[in-house]
Amino acid sequence: MTPAPLSPTSMRKLADVPITLRWRDLDAFNHVNNSTYMTYLEEARLHWLSRLVDNWDRGAETPILAASNLNFRRQMNWPGSIVVQLFCERAGNSSLTIAHRIVDATEEGIVYLDGNVVMVWIDPATGRPVALPGFIRAACA
Secondary structure, eight states, rough: OOOOOOGGGGGGEOOOOOEOOOOBHHHBTTTTHHHHHHHHHHHHHHHHHHHHTTTGGGGEEEEEEEEEEEESSSSOSSSEEEEEEEEEEEOOEEEEEEEEEEEESOTTTEEEEEEEEEEEETTTTTTBOOOOOHHHHHOOO
């Protein structure tokens, strides 16, 4: 059974990222392919990180995706525009849980997807977890 839709009112909003659906996002059934939803989430996370600090991806630590939870609520069709909403669900020692929703750009009450991802910051040389960077903690405070 799919859980109830995410209600992010108690979480800090990190970003609203508008995305226009592309013809190439469609599959043989003429709706946005389920794997493309992950691409939209990735694009939104990268947009958010890039707004926080320059060269966030060239430091001594880097984020990796450790887990994802997606609840598909409604299919998306082309043409259309969406907004990917990111929220800080939990900031741990080395991980960040980002809640997300994909909503219709013209009617926020239409939710296409919700769920969360867990990102873990690691030392790329060792693959071991490291403390969350200060700029991430500050963004989630």
